[in-house]
Amino acid sequence: MTNHNLKIDQLYEKANRHLWQSLSESDENSKTQIAVKGEGAWSIDLDGNRYFEATSVHSCLNLGYGHEELIEAATEQMKHLAYFTPAKLQIPAIELATKLSDILQGNYTTFFSTSGSEANEVALKIARQYHIQSGNPNKYKFISHYNGYHGGTLGVQNVSSTPVFKSDFPGLMTPGFIHVLPPYEYRPPFGNQTESIEQSVANYIEEVIQREQPETIAGIFVEPVLFAGGCIVPSQEYLQLLSKICRKYEILLIVDEVVTGFGKTGKWFGFMHSKGVQPDIVTMAKGMTGAYIPLAATSVREKIYRTFKRKGNQFNHFSTMGPHPVGCAVALKNIEIIERDKLMNKVSKQSDTILSRLHELKSLNIVGDVRGIGFLYGIELVSNKKTKKPLNDERISQITAACEDKGLHFAMDENVIRLNPPLISTENDLHFLVDTLTAVLKDFNL
Incomplete structure (x- = not known):
């Protein structure tokens, strides 16, 4: 055995003994990639193998690896003020808080934290306390979607409902969380109908509100694209309908932009595709710093923040690493680069000219549906196009392995391939993604 192979085996042994790997089965013989370097949209392992990160490594790596300007922004801030108390x-x-208010195109005040999960936890707490302070203490229930994912911590787990990411701890779940089916065009929740699927789901949500009593509903949590739950892409009409319902019943519209924010849909935020929609609360993370530093944010409209300025209404949530000066400096530089390099225009153009080719996969027997917006795409795999029966796990594992052998990494949600490449992906990168995926799926076509 060469020294190189011995070193690798020793690393796997250490990992099996001491490192609790996320999203991994407890298999001591499993040998996942050990990454050692990143260049642009590609990661490189110990053997020098290169992989295109077609899901931006959990939707984080907006500007890719090795971006010198982000590195310099972090370095310079560390030299001046590496950390300071959030108090x-x-x-x-x-x-950064001022810039976010400007980008959100409204008067917003921002509470910083460290992850998308915490940003949504903060949103839950703010919404609940806001209604208490506004004289509506019975507003404690939240409506969210099946197939939605808003985080893994215990509070916000109540809002999430994506089975692969959801843990059920008996006795620790909290009452007051209501799930409804999303506007899933490929698998419509109400069968055939004359009105749009978005209208049908919105009508059902309003019926739920009336049955639960409007004075008990605090907020509606929604992702512009339900990415972790299968890349379900509602039309622009949907958020408009939800916004109208929220205004009617004094309910807060809470839009989770953790995945969809900072250019991935071709606009700063996904909700901006829906004309006239101005969320009460917007949460964000991931692409805000391009994952160079952990940072998240919960931005609230002025009417909400104003109630917290009254005497005795302090918000009692403390995030030690929340408004981290290094994270904020990197986020500011990240936003500057996205604006300067017109990356959102690039996303819209390359979505139309390159990624739209993915729709051609619907001609394959193995592909039931292709859906997407901007750089967010989902490809739903089936074993029977007529019945829409999902492709079995063994076949999906084989497809994933075949793509990895060709240097392509992507995320799977049950039977849906999820794609979300970095904003800085080159045309060649995106052609590689489409060509590789097309070739593999043709090989496995039923």
Whole structure:
């Protein structure tokens, strides 16, 4: 055995003994990739194998690996002020909060934290406390979607309902969380109908509100694209309908932009595709810093924040690493680069000219549906196009392995291939993605 192979075996042995790997079965013989380097949209392992990260490594890596400007922004901030207490002020946090309000095109105030899960936990707490402070203490229930994912911590787990990411701890779940089926065009929840699927789901949500009593409903949690739950892409009409319902019943519209924010749909935020929609609360993370530093944010409209400025209404949530000056400096540089390099225009153009070729896969017997917006795409695999029976796990594993052998990494949600490449992906990168996936799926076509 060569020294190189011995070193690799030793690393796997250490990992099996000491490293609890996320999203991994407890198999001591499993040998996943050990990454050592990243270049642009590609990761490189110990053997020098290159992999195109077609899902931006959990939707995080907006500007790719090795971006010198982000590295320099972090380095410079570390030299001046590496950390400071969230109980006082520092300039990067002030500037980033102001910039986010500008991008959101409304008067927003931002609470910083460290992950998408925490950002949504904060949103839950803010919404609940806001209604108490506004004289509506019975508004404690939240409506969200099956197939939705809003985080893995215990509070926000109540809002999430994506089976592969959901843990059920008896006795720890909280009452007051209601799930409804999403506007899933390929698998419509109400069968055939004369009105749009978005209208049907919105009508059902309004019926739920009336049955539960409007004075008990605090908020509606929604993702512009339900990405982790199969890349379900509602039409622009859907958020408009939900916004109208929320205004009618004094319910907060909470839009989770953790995945969809910062350019992935071709706009700063996914909700911006829906004319006239201005969420009460917007949560974000992942692409905000391109994953160079953990940072998340919960931005609320002025009417909400104003109630917290009254005497005795302090928001009692503390995030030690929340408004981290280094994270805020990197986020500001990240936003500057996206604006300067017109990356959202690039996303829209390359979605139309390159990724739209993915729709051709619907001609294959193995592909039931292809759906997407911007750089967010889902490819639903089936064993029977007529019955829409999902492709079996063994076949899906073989497809995933075949793509990995060709240097393509992507995410799977049950029978849906999820794609979300970095904003800086080159045309050649995107052609590689489409060509590789097309070739493999043709090989496995039923």
